[in-house]
Amino acid sequence: MSELRKDPVLERWTLISPERAARPSEYEESELERAPKPCPFCPGREHETPHEIFALRPKGGAPDSPGWRVRLVPNRFPALSLDAGAPARDDPFFVARPGVGEHDVLIETPDHDADLGSMGLEQATLVLRVLRERLAALGREPRLAYVMAFENHGAAAGATIEHAHAQILSIDFVPRVIRAEMENGMAFHARHGRCLWCEWIERERHVGSRVVRDADGFFTAAAYAPRFEYETWIAPLAHASSFERGTPEQDEGLARALTDAIARLQGVLGHPAYNFILHTAPCRTDTLPSYHWHLEVLPRTARLAGFEWGSGVHIVATPPEEAAARLAGVAVSAAP
């Protein structure tokens, strides 16, 4: 059972999740020593995950059997669960409450060696469709306040399993990064009568030097003040606050933009570890004029050091304009 704790000094929460200690890691030993292990996300090993929540099986077939193209399962080592139980401790200094939520894994492809840079447009579109439908379903659960979807790709990005998978972590509060984005978006809207991210797209287009791609209804640019070199943001051109209210056309447009972004990062950086993180509005918020959903892609090009932890200020060596020029220069084969 997990517990959420608030730091007594800062507005910083930590989820203490002892169940996670049991999870195995493919990456524990060095890459060289590692003997190939059977992958729990590969077809034929469906029994190694909890029973599937959903799978796309174009030719039919029983649940938890091969033949799927995308498969959604509960995390075997969930960071939290909906049956939390224990009440909050009543200490105003050391604040704690139960960690309530869901933790799903979305296996993106049956192909152990594929990733978003190589799986192709059709497969990536299926991934985003299942992700969107799952977010919509979770958003109807009244105990949940926020659904965070992300991918950890590669050991340096926090992945413990190599096979491409996204994670969907649903929680009963709106986390501080999203709350801060919403507050700043509201303040901007109050001052300028306009969405902050719509303004961002317009101003980035005007400046030009950080734009990586502008097509298929999605805008991709190198982040102006990145945390990591080559950090890339993707946002829909049309204002929308909730990813999960999108359409199949949106899935395909986003699949084009996301696979393009990953392929460009791989073109410049080899095969970097990366996280992509979906930033969307909280559950059951009506369409918000002051929030705009988007994806942040963080290539893990550096390790955070003492200065970043102590100050909250990041240091990068490559200017985003140079990063954008290199990313834009990668020859990416246009998806069919």
Add this chain to the structure above:
Amino acid sequence: MSELRKDPVLERWTLISPERAARPSEYEESELERAPKPCPFCPGREHETPHEIFALRPKGGAPDSPGWRVRLVPNRFPALSLDAGAPARDDPFFVARPGVGEHDVLIETPDHDADLGSMGLEQATLVLRVLRERLAALGREPRLAYVMAFENHGAAAGATIEHAHAQILSIDFVPRVIRAEMENGMAFHARHGRCLWCEWIERERHVGSRVVRDADGFFTAAAYAPRFEYETWIAPLAHASSFERGTPEQDEGLARALTDAIARLQGVLGHPAYNFILHTAPCRTDTLPSYHWHLEVLPRTARLAGFEWGSGVHIVATPPEEAAARLAGVAVSAAP
């Protein structure tokens, strides 16, 4: 020349520092392939650093020559400098200004293989004395607003050189983590008439289960809501807001507490990468009743993943009470 940029969405600053791109890394290749390279911080190689700012040479000797016990030099690849020059761009959306500051390196010992867990009390006391004197000197420079001192130890903690060294990065603004600590400290003081960290020590003593050490004028406990497993905080028992206003007795007490903390982490975790970060009041602030300087020790036991980046919420598996019990159980030889 470096530039500070403010993220257009969040209150998050990034220092774009192209000079840093040139810096070599001992850790670029895997540990196994790496050929031993001459270390620029070892005695006899003083010419490989910029001219020293200060060194402790008990038997005398010329600057930039061997015979030192602790050596302070400018960073050869500074993240910023005092001769910043270029004016801020006048764009209210994409805010930028020159990065103004100093970047020093404090070589902690002539012994390439020593670290804070093994260098001994006398050497660690010298390190903290030079650190304190340097912070006091930098605090008198009117262009500087904050001096951040930290150590990156091991590649996973962001170090590029193995030889034990701390860094002192001085900047012309108070970074957001410190500002948030000061604001919350002031709010707590206004409500309760008392320092938040003095209260923290008293409450941790009362709870008991997270205390690791309480001796020599310093208090060590496992952080209540840690970002990393085994995260440890060290604070002076006597209220004080500025580390650099301390005394030689303070240097020795802190050296005992810090070397003890590192030795305990090494006892439990082997030789983890870690950061220690000094949190102290801004330059030229009078003694503040609502701020209390302290050290945070972050063993880099995990890699931050997508959920942490997207939410600002950390996930750890080991409860701090269990971490404290293991740390307290390590047999550390009492320093002389």
